[in-house]
Amino acid sequence: MKQYNPHEIEPRWQKAWADADLYKVTEDASKPKRYVLEMFPYPSGDIHMGHVRNYTIGDVIARYSKMRGFDVLHPMGWDAFGLPAENAAIKHHSHPAKWTYQNIDTQKASFKRMGFSYDWDRTVVACDPEYYRWGQWIFLKMWEKGLVERRNSPVNWCPNCETVLANEQVTEGECWRCHGAVEKRDLTQWYLKITDYAQELLDDLDQLDGWPERVKQMQANWIGRSEGAEVTFTLCGPDGEAPAEPTEDDLITVFTTRPDTLFGCSFFLLAPEYKGLMDLVAGTEYEAGVREVVEQAAKVSAVERAQGDREKHGAFTGRYMVNPINGEKVPVWVADYIVSDYGTGAVMAVPCGDQRDFEFARKYDLPIIPIILGEDDPLYPQLNGVQERRVTSVDWDHAYDAEGILVQSGTYTGMVGGKHSPAVDAIIADLEAAGRGRRKVEFRLRDWLISRQRYWGNPIPAVYCPECGLVPVPERDLPVRLPKDIDLAAGETLATHEAFVNTTCPVCGGPAKRETDTMDTFTCSSWYYMRYTDPHNEELPFAPEKANRWLPVDQYIGGIEHAILHLLYSRFYTKVLRDLGLVDFDEPFANLLTQGMVLDEHGEVMSKSKGNVISPEEMIAGYGADAVRTYILFMAPPDKELQWNEDGLAGIYKFMNRAWRIVNDLVGQAGDETFYQEGASREEGEKALEKFVRERHRVVGKVADDFDRNNFNTAIAAIMELCNAAGDYLRKCSADQRAACAFSRTFDHEAAEVIVKLMAPMAPHWAEELWRSVLGREGSAYEQPWPEFDPEQAKADEVELAVQVNGKVKAKITVAADAPEDDVRAAALSAVEAALGGKDVKKVVVVPGRLVNIVAK
Template sequence: MKYNPAETEEKWQKIWEDRKLFKVATDNSKEKFYCLEMFPYPSGKIHMGHVRNYAIGDVISRYKFMQGFNVLHPMGWDAFGLPAENAAIENSTHPAVWTKNNISYMKAQLKKLGLSYDWDREVATCDPEYYKWEQMVFIQMYEKGLVYKKKSLLNWCDDCNTVLANEQVEDGACWRCGHEVRIKELDGWYLKITDYADELLDFTEKLDGWPSKVLTMQQNWIGKSYGAEIDFALTHSDEKIKVFTTRPDTLFGATFMSLAPEHPMAKALLKGTEQEKEGLEFIDAILKDDKVNRMADDKEKKGVFTGRYAINPVTGYQMPIFLANFVLMDYGTGAVMAVPAHDQRDFEFAKKYGCELKIVIMPKEGLELETMTEAYTGAGTLVNSGVFDGTDNESAKKAIVDYLDTHNLGKSTVNYRLRDWQISRQRYWGAPIPFIQCDCCGSVPVPFDQLPVQLPDVDFNPEMRGNPLDKVESFVNTTCPKCGKPARRETDTMDTFMESSWYFLRYTSPQCDTAPFNKDDANYWMNVDQYIGGIEHAILHLLYARFYTKVMRDLGYVSVDEPFKRLLTQGMVCKETYKCPVDGWLFPEESKEGKCAKCGGDVVIGRVEKMSKSKKNVIDPNKLIQTYGADTARLFILFASPPERELEWSDSGVEGSFRFLNRVYRLVFNNLELIKADHAGTAEDALTKELLYALHSTVKKVTEDIERYQLNTAVAAMMEFVNSLYSAEANLTDGHKALFKDCLLTLIKILAPFTPHLAEELWEMTGQAELVSRAEWVKFDAAHTQKDEIVVAVQVNGKLRGQIGISRNMAQDDVFALALANENVSKHTDGMTFVKKIYVPNKLVNFVVK
């Protein structure tokens, strides 16, 4: 009889749904386990990256179910954002309609995968009953001083027509569309994530279940550094420029100042000088450049003299002030004291623009200005530094800061790379910011009883640019809640990362209508025990979610400090590309035996890279499921690679997974009579020992591998187990049947988290009353996980000369005797004098001879 995945999978999916098998509730009498995969943006189709992410989470969840945990495994939709709005415009439809249709289609796709979700907890972030609470918390954050509005120079994407946070700019381009980002001055709303910088940084040391790479990325992004803030007076006015430096020991060598072109004083310094025109043109040109590109070591250092001077507070030296392309407002104060003898960028700049160099740190081997070809950045003793001469530079750092503090010239301080989170977006499809702008009262929050501020309906068309909310008078025109006078509603919407920063909390009680979530439910379920998603979110979603959780804690909503206990960042799914010189990129099915199915031309097979729609190297999960079934898709994607590494697609690997499931089906089906019968007694012979070893060592291996999320090796162990059972099948006697039956039923149980449909079908076929999804996970006996007969390597003078089979824990002299009886070993020891005989029990023999 042949396994029919189409019939089987549809059958069991309906049974699970009808029985609400994975519906859970808060139960303080049971130990909980909260497993969560990053929820998808409803783009319209599930791709293989989704399948991998969700299959990993489903194995973990089903395994924990079988272990007796109260498992929360929810799913929802990250439904707001620019892609939906842009797609809606392109397709002449409304984003709400587009999103709703996509959710419906993708939900059906997910259900075909047989995932163990509690669909009663489904959320969509575009639902007013979701973002209502987000708006309320936003107002509470404002009242707590964590939200403010200001005008500033911001990252702007012309293609998306909106502002981007610093974290959303990747190599100078928009993280969504790849368009070049430019700087634009705008009003915007900010969250004071910097208030939590220290706690966010400190807790990275406590997140033991997170990949070190992600924690390092967050630590670097927060970028905490210790140094001094120094005031530099100006020669032409009473104003001062503040500079942050981590090298106060070099202050006596500062001979010019470099300012970021976007520094708020830049244009004022230029005003009225001969350099004004050139300086303003320089500012405009540099602000179009990529920030990362500006900071690159090999980037040409460019600058413009402002015509103004600052005074070095310890030397009195008049330092020319330059605007420089390599200085950014994102770091420190946007002003740098330039010490060209001891900083390479400053050195290159000084050589180009004729600025003075002054050595103030002398290494033991000495240093001469005339022979310097690069800056000296190492340790040494201070010279040309007044009363600090002769002090080692590390000690001088504190001494100079103390001097500055005493004379009111500066102070010790800490700097962060992290900047406040700019959340205003000038687009329609997002949660409205719940504020009203009044000429008399300023920014006024919408009263809680008027929430949610719902998005009005608007007409969409392909020519639409900018934010259509600005044009909806019935939405914009309102009255001030404070004074009652005419006012305007805020038309910016929130960054879509706001919604994904707390959705995992809403899952704990998604029907709660009195608060964002029920506190008791949240305190029971949180933290998320296992979170699964891509590493590309390391300093976007993952950092924001940590911040938001701490804010919710401080607002009294939840007791946890961190959202995610363990994090698994799954690798990408990759496949080779196919390209026709005539028709361009081809889908895999458009390449037949090296020829283009469209024109018949030769196809160039490219390198293996991440599956992407643009290069068409994608596999449609729907087609895969139609051909082989969801269990095959799941099994292949779990077996082909460790979860955290890239997975290279293999059609033959998929076929191999399908063949394996058919082997399992036949093995059980062909032994149904044996399984349904009762058997007495167990033979005490070699086959029994082999079966016991195969059974218990497999359960041990699979259990331990799931616990450490090495799912590929767990699958490999089950495949070996099936091979062992096929080998034993032909040699069974009545004394083996009870044990063989146990092996087959155990095989079905341990397969259940990986291939749940097939496991349920086989479990039912064997006459079991309950579902295998609710069967108890199998335990192993450690005594049967080691073979009595083992193989030991035999060396002579450290070189392998043979192998011998011995009984475990055999006496040492007996082992030596067996080793010397080996033909090749005896050939290398006959006639030799034994200097030493070494035995590492159950592992190694080594004879040292001469």
């Protein structure tokens, strides 16, 4: 028998597959389609075990789908723009393109070494001009549609990366990439108006039945729909008097989800970034205090400032607001826990109903007016039915934000208050009638800030002309190419590269300047999966009929860390491209699998910075790619964390050698290495054959079911069980005995084929060698149909059941698989009669196929 040698067979079959162009997509419309896609990687170096897990999952699904008769699209590319390449180029006095393409070559070689079934003719690389040209084209179409805006506003600035960040790229006050502290700066930037799709992005989460609930909830929370009202307050003059006829500058609007609590507003808050704040205090005794709060707030991220457990800081502005519901004047403060990203940057403070306002009021000795109470509150008897203000301070230790009864609230006193209460409806109606408010839905989601002040990104196709103003680059002039001769190590940027900056106006032909910001790299990854359907199209980003045939992606695979960034942006892009008439579907990814992290032996996440990365190449050198693939799938369910343990890899390698020997033995190629052992009786051999036949059908059905649910670890365990049954059969039936039996002669070869086919998605080189060289079959194992199975033959004639007495196993019984429950009970009681010792049997519970539990006292 030829020994299993992965180091010999894997390179040979990889070359054969490449020469035959085996994985080229056929686009056979007579077959149902299946689009299998793993999130494309960033080429920052060679792949690690996290990559191996992600891409092996996708490869198994693609191979299995092909064997089940699907026309499969399984492409790969690289998300190639971004800071790592630019920083590496600066460090090594090189160019980002050189660093990027070198790493792409390295990763591609590793992917091929793993035997992944990608159609390399469909490769998409984000930094290729033929790709980013269409990213610019989509930007221009969004501009035409009114979804692009350039405006001045407070933005997140990362001093380390020297660029702005979208809100989604700030995590607990830190940059998503470098983890450095993020600051606020007032800058003019480019935005995509994702907020125009906020409601649809929220509503369509209900379509995503194939997504993890956790991911959908994360997106719903980030979109953050709130129902409430806009309420307009009037700013008093420096003398404290309200203007008789307020101008637009005198009116400040807030958004609140609790307009029913307006009578409890005892002060008014402005965010440190609020425009015009410093004008309110200029030249007054309050200016210094307000300026100090503003300056200190700039050093803390908006996320940290908004957190409820952080100490709050503020200053009185010396000004007052008129509450529109009752005409009362309330003092205006600046507070660092108010941020401008949500609502209007102004807040009506109701300390009795909001914990942060409550803590601020306590710190600065501001009134806490009780206006909503539970009937069990000690104040309720005193204030029940009271419309006018009696109490302005409370002896509470926290705010009351639940539903309750309004008190001290004028004509609304006695009504039920809460987010969706009758009091809310009544107060909004009265505000609308008075012209001081309106019903409003607000979203936490902000417009997507896409400007980046770095070189290695997709240039924004815009020109600044002194005569024509801001104009888009015409489609005929796309792509706006990055200059190749930039010297990043010398500090040169796009803004200082004169050959890039200086251009002519496409409208008037006069001298003009190019936009020097590049787009957020997430614009590249928001539509790449569509380009895969038509990667060589020179007229459009993709032909609509091709995208509509393949999309949405049937199975998308990637980390949960992309739940808010990439996945939300991709959903937005899909809806925009739909509205542009390029696609006819609403959502890009029908099913999402978020694979778990790969941990080192100490339970730490593997990362280059920690120096604990396990190189796949080291493991392949010892055991081969197929063993690595199979092991990483066997270790844990794909959505769970996986703790790497090389000892288990040796065990999988041993199993593959054993399965190799079984296949050889079944077709008479084992020679002296046959499993057969002398001494087995004919009856034992027949029983072993019966079990092997049963397992052949049961395991095929189970593996298919497990694969359909992405339960690869249990599928591999089932194949091991089939191999155990095969080994037992081979030990108890000699080659001569099997040759003398017509059924065995046929079944042995068919069973060998089944084992090879079941293993083919996980171990393609192993399977191909056995299929071609040992079984002598034509064509690739990859192209074979999935084995059929008969559910009737999968049923066992007899089953072994454990018998428990009060939860402890006391015996085992063997009964007919279809034995009536009364017969099972009788057999179980008979088997444990001695163990019962005369106790009174209270209950007998039969768990079919597993056990019988007897409760006795």
